[in-house]
Amino acid sequence: MRVLIVVATAAEAERLQDLPARVVVSGVGPVAAALAAWRSLSSHAVGAPYDLLVSAGIGGAYPSSGLSAGDLAVSSQIIQADLGAQDGPDFLDLGQLGLSVFPNRQSNSPQSSAVFPVWAGAEALAVRSGAAYGPMLTLNTVTGTKARAEELERRYVGALTEGMEGAGVAHAALLAGLPALELRGVSNPVGPRDRTAWQIPAALAATRRGLEALLNIS
Template sequence: MNVLVIVATAGEAARLADLPTCVVVSGVGPVAAALATQQALLTSDFDLAVSAGIGGAYPGSGLVPGDLAVSGVIVQADLGAQDGAAFLDLAALGLSVLPDSPHAGVFSVWEGAADLAGRLGAPCGPTLTLNTVTGTAERAQALARVYPDALTEGMEGAGVAHAALLAGVPALELRGVSNPVGPRDRAAWRIGEALAATRRGLEELLGL
């Protein structure tokens, strides 16, 4: 299987550089990730596009730093409108991320995701993409109410999934957990452990 791996930063890529696959550094955010994914997909016939890197874990996920999450769906979680205390997603607004068909920014993933998660002993569930990293307990709780099964949040997954969808290529997101979603306590982040978890997921995917 010819796998394209998209990461946001050079630091993430450095931990994966020796893997026998194409690793592309996109820059941060879904737009940068989508553009980098599209460009890479034009260069080769890839079988799978993977958004990989570190992320925060939602309180109800049961995940702790050093754990791995495998996407069951990839959600552009902040795309919509705030209506007072309520969040309206694109489906509620009657809008779509695609020009010619309904699509609310919830992207299906590669059909092998659940099997991969089982082999890794990792949960498989919704991974959220946000343009702004969550920094308060209140915001984390609000997102968890809208997406009660959410595992992790990152900033690139939906961008990779969107570009892959347009190219007719399956997508997947793998997030190693560096911290809980909520107040930003950088001293408590476990980036090394998170990157090791991400690498473990990619090694299993690649059959290493």
């Protein structure tokens, strides 16, 4: 399987360069990730150069996920969690606004929700790698309060982690007709920002473990 791995930073890429996959550093955020993925896809004149696009790296875990630093999460869905409109106390997603993210290539009907499907092998990968399996959220602004974390958990029940690139990679993959996956090692809890609680080496090790399982490296 030909795999493109998109990571936000050079520090995340550093431990992955020896894997049998192409690793691209996109920069931070869904737009940067989508552009980097699309550039890699479009750099080949004939045919799709990859079978799977992966957004990988470290991320925060939501309080109700049960995940701790050093744990691994694999996506069941990739959700652009802040794409919509705030209407007083209520958040309205694109479907409620009558808008669409992009046309669905298979059905020629618009997709009104920023919920992206994932690779069919995702759940089996989670089992094989000992990872949690569930929805993973993409936001443009990192959550910094307990109240905001709880709000997102109520809106997206079962959400495991928060990152800033997954939906961008998934968007590029879907437009190209390819499957996508998000895989994150947990570095910190989502909520009040306490950098003393971050465990980045453990999160990077978990990320690599998941990618090794994906690539069938023992």
